[in-house]
Amino acid sequence: MTAFTVLGASGYIGSRLVAHLRGQGHAVRAPARGDADIFSQPLGHAIYCVGLTADFRTRPFDTVEAHVGLLAEVLQRAQFDSLLYLSSTRVYLGAASTEEDAPLSVVPGDPSYLYNLSKLTGESLCHASGRAGVRVARLSNVVGPGMDAQSGNLVADLVRQAQQGAMLLRSHPDSAKDYIHIDDVVRWLPRIALDGRSTTYNVASGRQTRHGQWLEWLGEHYGSAFEVQEGAPLQQFVPISVARLQAELGVVARPVWGDDSH
Template identity: 60%
Template sequence: MNWTVLGASGAIGRRLVGYLRQTGHVVYTPERGDPGVWTRPLGHVIYAIGLTADFRQRPFETVQAHVSLLAELLQRADFDSLLYLSSTRVYGRATSGSEDAPLTVLAQDPSDLYNLSKLMGESLCLHGGRSGVRIARLSNVVGGDDAESDNFVPSLLRAAQSGHIELKTAEESTKDYIHIDDVVELLQRIAVGGQHRVYNVASGQQLRHANWTHRLAALTGCSVGTAPGAALQQFVPIDTTRIRTEFGYTPRPALSVLDSMPASTPQVSP
């Protein structure tokens, strides 16, 4: 089977390309500006282009990544299917984490630029007139080789290895995390045979910040503190009924990504 992965240099894209090739598929990974995107059959497309932690400082690039190139692909490209990677961040102001829940955004909030651009991308996928187009809303993906990322778990790992974690949000804050190996397996299945247009790709399980910090402290011997006035952040639980029912999905434990951590951090002499 022929695949095209757009955004193959990112953490999810790299892992997905490796998984597809290991399972016998042919994978095309065009770089930015590659004219082959417009001149060759692309097979099954995974649209993994996106900005995450730095989107607030790069608003125009965020819209270009999440909307502009997608719009051109939907109009011009030759593909069998296209799976657009969105995010469960779009539930940030919602009261339900179901794929069909009404969603609210606030244009005055710079953090909502991300949600607005992802939702515009989703809307193009749903109403652009092309068949075989689906959406995967990814939760907080852990694992892979994104050690330098500014996202929460990679930042914790670096802090633990330095000897001390200082949380900026309360230990009882919660999020849904999904193992990257679950992600790549689900994306392949959704892209080729998904019966719905929109899927939450999440574990369906809420983990507290304390779950991560306590495990890291036990593994590395690091100390843990919380910044004064740290806010409590609790996100709506993500509904995974659709992937559990359709694909028989059972999540890997997200905390298992810490199993390769060193036994302890080096001790610094006084």
């Protein structure tokens, strides 16, 4: 039995990670937001799932506090055997390569980049902290049961629409992203935390799934009609490299679509 602490355990990833770890027989603490005990009691292996997604544009200060401020306190004050910080493959926006050590591009004047910049600041803080056992996991687009339709996740929104009988896709059907199933995420994160030999990992499937495929799969599953908004833009996303993850852990992503993906 290994001791874990999941920070941000009330969120989609954090809550499922807690359930998975407990199901594996581990001792898991899931402190509530603002619980000062995280600075006075050993955390064991800490996994930092605190973060904002869809509402980061309207909550810039909360975004920085979640991605950087609280993290800084944990790195300075908390006792832990290891710490795994959850970042995002969104940081590759505008980059020529998605290998973990590749140079990245940012546009500070664009409000949309606040998410990327705050995540990268959190990553840099992890690397500069001088603490042993601190690693970063850049997560791709996570899908699975219980997705929040208000999260800004394309698939969660399409599922909500499909359940209501009709879907409208506002991007070109040939737009594609890397999607990773929540089951893979919760299985792989503890392995990275305990056995990772590198400091940064892409947690992704390594496959591009077209938006049109989601329309077809969800339409068939729910018997829902669908259409594409006229003039919908084509969104190009660079494929995410998973070479490091596969080489070190030997993992293969499960299909993102299945009977339990809704």
